[in-house]
Amino acid sequence: MLDFRFSEEQEMTRKAVRDFAQKEIAPGIKERIASEQYPRDLIRKMAGLGLTGMNIPAEYGGQPTDWVTIGIAVEELAKVDFHAANIVFFDSNTSILMQLASPEVQQEWLPDIASGDKVILFGATEPDYGSDLSAIKTKAVKTEDGYIINGEKTSITFGMQGDAIVALAKIVPETKRMTPLLIPMDTPGVSKSAIADMGWEPIGRASVIFDEVKIPHRYCLGEEGKGFYGAMHLFGVARALAGLQALGLAQASLDDAVSYAKQRVAFGKPIGDFQGVSFKLAEAATNIEMGRWLCYRTLWMRDQGIPHVKESAMCKWWCPEVATQIIHDALIIHGHVGYSKEYHLEQRLRDVIGLEIGDGTANIQKIIIARDLLS
Ligand SMILES: Cc1cc2nc3c(=O)[nH]c(=O)nc-3n(C[C@H](O)[C@H](O)[C@H](O)COP(=O)(O)OP(=O)(O)OC[C@H]3O[C@@H](n4cnc5c(N)ncnc54)[C@H](O)[C@@H]3O)c2cc1C
The missing domain is CATH 1.20.140.10 (Butyryl-CoA Dehydrogenase, subunit A, domain 3)
Structure with missing residues (x-):
């Protein structure tokens, strides 16, 4: 039978997020826009309500829920502070890719994402390829120790503030097959530069360049070529x-x-x-x-x-x-x-x-x- 009502739990989430947004997030919006930074303390507060771990299994510190409930949280936050909604949006999204990783890598990263201590970025777009994603040029060469990555991603949301990026790269350049690779932003050879934007100021976008960046095999998320x-x-x-x-x-x-x-x-x-x-x-x-x-x-x-x-x-x-x-x-x-x-x-x-x-x-x-x- 059709039922267009949200469940009691979903309505409770809506109320909890609405109250939290009014009390904790609404104050300071203008300052955050002016500072072009989203304070980690505030992200940790969002984590306290479970907002950064909504798509992270409980064994890795998350408070997993259904996607309708994640939608409710995103909608309510956006009414008050779009930038907070955007953080929950890409946290829950990149967690999808992180769950392709081995249990060891998930254990290494997911608890810190759930607690708001780390934020992971998604890198698909390149200066020459956006809509035409399968034409990307970022290259990963497989070696005995791992992968060596060269290329450039651009338009990366939260790019100046994130802790790691899941970047799509090609191991065999002449094919359309892409592989998601996890690259910590402090890895030698990673550099970034901010993009001056018309909006999204506390979140921001950046270009991220990989110059002979080395990562271990375990940071290949899922099967090669299935990105x-x-x-x-x-x-x-x-x-x-x-x-x-x-x-x-x-x-x-x-x-x-x-x-x-x-x-x-x-x-x-x-x-x-x-x-x-x-x-x-x-x-x-x-x-x-x-x-x-x-x-x-x-x-x-x-x-x-x-x-x-x-x-x-x-x-x-x-x-x-x-x-x-x-x-x-x-x-x-x-x-x-x-x-x-x-x-x-x-x-x-x-x-x-x-x-x-x-x-x-x-x-x-x-x-x-x-x-x-x-x-
Ligand atoms: C605020 C913001 C945040 C973003 N965050 C991220 C991020 O975190 N990570 C990331 O990887 N990317 C991110 N992007 C990049 C975004 O995904 C790309 O900009 C988008 O996919 C379009 O690619 P492009 O800019 O290269 O445009 P192009 O592909 O060059 O397209 C230019 C124009 O041509 C049109 N066009 C292209 N091909 C066709 C076609 N076949 N038929 C009809 N029209 C066509 C497009 O609609 C567009 O209007 C972000 C962009 C913005 C603005």
Whole structure:
């Protein structure tokens, strides 16, 4: 039988994350944006609530839960602080790849991720290849002691602050087969440089260069050449979670716009009395509702083991696009004050655009959906 309610535990998680976000995360947002750093102490506080170990087995210190619940946490955090949501987003994502590692390597890294002491990055994109991922050039040469890696990754979220990167590389360069390799950021030969971005300031992106970087065999995650499957497994949830991050930003902006429309008076009445304003609010509420159910259903499909590549691509192209429009409309409804940095709207607009590109643009998602329809 169909049941569109969240479970009691899921509702409790939503409330716990909402309360935590208001109390612990909301204060200091502006300072974090100005400092372009996300404080580790705050990540550890998030870990205290289990938010960094939601996809980590209990034996490695995590508090594993279902993907719908992870979606709830990401959505609630994004309403208050998109950057906190983004940390939970990529923590739960990179944990997918880390679970391809041997128990020894998982024991070495996962407890520190769960406790918020370490953050792992994902390195797919290169300066010349983003959408066309299988064309990447980063090369790993297998030796008796391990692998020697040369190449460059770019656009790496949290790149200046992370502790290790799971980078996709090719062991046989002339094939499309990629292998995820775990590379601690303090390994000799790894260098990084920050990218000056229009949003995401406390998270940031970086280029990461590998120059004769040596790692042991055990840091090859899973079978050699099977990285594409690992990446697809990751994108399956990442794209639904990206949708919920975007919708969290949109919902917060809609809430602001509703309050403002009730109290701002023009031509002798609240601006919410004008259909030009109220219809925008109605459209936003409708689009958010539709997007949420698409994302939660996709995560539910993942929890049930049902294939969801097409659905997650739908979440990824549609939700950030409508969220961008909703935030833009909310800003315009705020008139001259919406354009000010005093309000969160301009920050949300700059942040949400990053979600339109990261993990694949709308065009790439539509290619995935169309391929499924036409095959
Ligand atoms: C905020 C942010 C965070 C990111 N974080 C990470 C990260 O942590 N790790 C990581 O590896 N990468 C990350 N990325 C990179 C991101 O995944 C890539 O930017 C994305 O996949 C697009 O690749 P590209 O930038 O090389 O664009 P390109 O592939 O060069 O595409 C350029 C344009 O052409 C269009 N295009 C390309 N091919 C086609 C086609 N076949 N049909 C139609 N249109 C096409 C695209 O839609 C795009 O608009 C991040 C990006 C951003 C903006």
